Amino acid sequence: MISVIRTLGGRTIEQLEGLGRVAVFGGLITGAIFRGPTRFGFFVRALYDAGVLSVALIALSGFTVGMVLGLQLFNVLSRFGADEGLGAVVGLALIRELGPVVCGLLVTGRAGSAVTAEIGTMKATEQLDGLRMMAIDPVHFVAMPRALALTFAMPLLNAIFIVFAIAGAFAIGVANQGLDAGVYQSGLENAVQFRQDVAQSLLKSLVFGILIGLVATYKGHHCAPNAVGVARATTSTVVTASVVILLSDYVITALWGV
């Protein structure tokens, strides 16, 4: 019994230490931002990796999620003769919750893991040590532009995801099930409000972007310098970032007061 409690305590301390190290790393990145801007070219390249390479996945997933929502909700709503509520329900669900969360999980899997793998490989092949020996701070040079790019790309990807999902639900509800296009559109526009819904969506995606960037670069920088270490770190990024996204989503939703 005591050993169980001891294990629990040990694990807790371990987790807290890990949290502390992530926080310190976040501080380093923040410090790096203020110490001097990254070269624009690096940021653009990181944005290409984080954003452009994710667009196809995000758009396709968004459209599919929208179609599924449209089909499911239309069936349920029409049972109560409330099919004109489709636009409102789809819009609110996507903008408030599904958009930021699903998009965050997808970006974690697509771009976050790639960042960890890239930085981890750089560590395993001594590229990070090489930078330090040239008196170049690897956090400033490697981690900071990538974390910034993920933070910057997330709200944009989130918006793209939501627009495609709204189109997906439109395709099912209007083109397939015969709902009036104007009814769908006005239901959507009347239900969704900028300050309550769109701003919340933006805030969430921004926070998720920061978290993904932080976790991905941290895991890359702190992985064991070999192939197994890189593989573990990549998996760990996906797991950690996903959990952190879901937890912080609840916190933000609760604080926002829905």
Place this chain on the structure above:
Amino acid sequence: MQSNATRDLVVGLFVLLGLLALSYLSLQVGGVELSSGEKIVLEATFDDIGGLSARAPVRVAGVKIGQVSGIDLDEDLRATVRLEVDADVGLSIDSSAAIRTAGLLGDQFIAVELGAEDEVLLDGEAFQFTESALSIERLVGQLVHDAGV
């Protein structure tokens, strides 16, 4: 690796696409109005506003001219609704404001019916005539009462 120019262009397109999606969500869906001209605030007092909520549309002849910007309870325990409407519409001072429902169960909005006077309502002034929300429960109750059941 692609050349820098191509990559920059693609990244630029990505940012543009994201911003377009973002502005569609904010402006069209979210209903943020940028420079939508002068606004004036009018007041209307109702006995019962039913399910009217802030941001409900204000319409003249079915066309949206503004929205509900705030709802308060005055000292007589009546609901004072503040309406933010376009300044250039020019509602005559004997216009009336009525709370209507879109469809049987739809959202409530304020319908303004124009009067005959030449003078128009100015910023901060109140509607003289108002018509409270139609409550289905009350209608049914009235019906039952009148039928003497």
Place this chain on the structure above:
Amino acid sequence: MRKGGVHLLLGGSGTGKSTLLRMIGGLQQPTNGEVRVAGQLLSGLGERELGQIRKEIGMLFQNGALLDSMTVLDNVGLPLREHTSQSRAEIADRVASVLAAVGLDGVERLLPSELSGGMLRRVAFARAIVMEPEIVLCDEPFSGLDPLNVIRIEDLLMRLNRELGLTVVVTSHHMASSLRMADQIILLRDQTCIAGSPEELAGGDDEGVIEFLGEDGRSFLARRHELEGAAP
């Protein structure tokens, strides 16, 4: 270690040759003892102070440690871009001349993944010396190279040492070439080290040294001066 010599770190796998180099570069902290570079104690220095010292050190890593995503030009020119105010054209000139010094030209636009092992090593070497450091640390510069490239790099190291007066520290188990260059040999073995000039080690009767160098190495060392005398 003395300034200006070619120092050779020898030892079997796992005796800490690379670790010692990394400690000189300040990349690792010693568990005990202390490291001084140019009289300055490294432990307790922050990254910024270490950076000042590291500008005087060029390090050649085993795998080159070139940045995969950047061209050879950008890789070699990186320290110049970060630490000097030279223009792009000046940097390109300097990079071209350093690359020429290591026997490469026309590779500026290539990525590290497009280079052979020997070219990669030489590009990395060019990057290590592009800032004209006082000290060059080379971790296994000869491993996995064909004999021709070994001789090229060897010559380069010797030339730098003789002509520019650089301090060169090399880890290796490539016996013949390392022995040819060294002014001082430091043999790491069983958590101790034995240091001395090649002649001293060859002439000595320490069992470990004899065991490690082997009969060939000893005879090579003994004949080294004759060989050098023979070759002009």
